[in-house]
Amino acid sequence: MKANIPQMEPWFDDAEANAVFAYMKSGGWLMEFKKTEELERMIADYVGAKYCVMTVNGTVSLWLALRALGVGRGDEVLVPNLTMIASPNAVALAGASPVLVDVEVNTLCMDLEKAVLSVTPKTKALMYVPFNGRSGDMERVVSFCKEHDLLLVEDAAQAFGSFFKEKHLGAFGAIGSFSFSVPKIITTGQGGALVTDNEELYKKMRRLKDFGRDQGGADIHDDWGWNFKFTDLQAVVGIEQMKKLAWRVSRKKELYKRYSDALRDISQILFLPTDLTNTSPWFIDIYVDDPDGLQHYLKENGIGARRIYPAVHTQKIYQPAYREISFPVSEQFAARGLWLPSSSKLTDEEVDYVAEMIKKYYS
Numbered sequence: 208m209k210a211n212i213p214q215m216e217p218w219f220d221d222a223e224a225n226a227v228f229a230y231m232k233s234g235g236w237l238m239e240f241k242k243t244e245e246l247e248r249m250i251a252d253y254v255g256a257k258y259c260v261m262t263v264n265g266t267v268s269l270w271l272a273l274r275a276l277g278v279g280r281g282d283e284v285l286v287p288n289l290t291m292i293a294s295p296n297a298v299a300l301a302g303a304s305p306v307l308v309d310v311e312v313n314t315l316c317m318d319l320e321k322a323v324l325s326v327t328p329k330t331k332a333l334m335y336v337p338f339n340g341r342s343g344d345m346e347r348v349v350s351f352c353k354e355h356d357l358l359l360v361e362d363a364a365q366a367f368g369s370f371f372k373e374k375h376l377g378a379f380g381a382i383g384s385f386s387f388s389v390p391k392i393i394t395t396g397q398g399g400a401l402v403t404d405n406e407e408l409y410k411k412m413r414r415l416k417d418f419g420r421d422q423g424g425a426d427i428h429d430d431w432g433w434n435f436k437f438t439d440l441q442a443v444v445g446i447e448q449m450k451k452l453a454w455r456v457s458r459k460k461e462l463y464k465r466y467s468d469a470l471r472d473i474s475q476i477l478f479l480p481t482d483l484t485n486t487s488p489w490f491i492d493i494y495v496d497d498p499d500g501l502q503h504y505l506k507e508n509g510i511g512a513r514r515i516y517p518a519v520h521t522q523k524i525y526q527p528a529y530r531e532i533s534f535p536v537s538e539q540f541a542a543r544g545l546w547l548p549s550s551s552k553l554t555d556e557e558v559d560y561v562a563e564m565i566k567k568y569y570s
């Protein structure tokens with residue numbers, strides 16, 4: 208019988224179902240209220256930040272972060288050229304210009320040696336994206352931003368559960384952003400979280416997502432604001448998912464180790480150096496010469512795999528600005544990257560089966 212192993216699958220059980228049922232029976236209004244506050248507290252504590260603000264998704268959260276920091280028209284923001292399109296597009300949504308920077312070979316995160324060449328008097332912020340939970344030296348990133356007077360925003364959408372020197376990614380900059388979309392390690396369907404230690408930024412972000420007011424129920428709008436609030440119905444799911452996070456973090460690490468041990472001798476496959484003490488890989492990423500061929504072969508055998516992102520500058524909307532510029536590392540890795548089945552729901556037997564099929568492909 209053909210296998211049926213998806214590349215990714217969310218994972219809920221009776222805990223979420225019962226919590227939603229209990230919440231509905233309790234007469235909750237579904238909208239953002241106490242449950243969202245409870246989830247915000249759990250996330251802030253987990254990340255080690257003072258404050259957390261939930262919002263609708265991890266794209267809007269980036270926009271909220273930039274807007275709260277005063278990044279807008281006329282400003283430039285450095286963004287890695289290998290990331291999900293939401294990172295540069297959030298900069299554009301804020302009215303600023305994303306300036307793409309190539310990534311470094313070992314982490315696929317922004318290469319600071321290249322970033323320095325793109326700093327201009329207009330550069331206001333640096334958006335650091337820990338690619339698949341890995342980061343470069345965050346102390347260096349922080350000092351780079353200080354040196355060049357840049358605000359540091361971390362798009363840690365793929366890094367929930369990942370650390371640098373025991374500090375959670377997303378907690379190094381002025382504001383860190385997370386996503387809880389369906390493929391993430393834990394999910395609320397859609398969802399975004401912002402963390403900060405700065406009370407003023409925290410209040411600003413709360414106002415921005417709630418019509419510019421300091422208090423719900425009143426119609427005093429001292430500041431600009433819109434409606435980007437979360438819902439308690441999703442928060443109820445998020446609270447249950449948070450209780451499973453520690454286990455999932457260790458399971459993701461086990462999966463990564465199991466795949467990389469099984470495929471270590473296949474010379475055609477590259478695994479990036481991954482420190483599993485700190486890094487909880489979001490997905491299992493491998494780099495091969497023929498990702499399309501391997502993806503097709505796996506699909507034929509009932510195994511889901513997905514190409515990693517194209518380099519941002521090759522996307523149609525970014526091409527005109529970057530036609531003459533090359534980004535060798537992001538181009539090379541985008542051309543070679545493949546995400547393998549990565550759900551924390553995978554069994555050891557399924558991982559072994561996927562690895563066996565990959566070995567067969569290369570034999």
Ligand SMILES: Cc1ncc(COP(=O)(O)O)c(C=O)c1O
Pocket residue numbers: 264265266267290291293294336362363364365386387388397398399
């Ligand atoms: C690095 C990165 N930033 C931002 C996002 C956008 O998050 P959302 O889908 O919650 O809008 C994603 C989503 O996968 C992402 O991977």
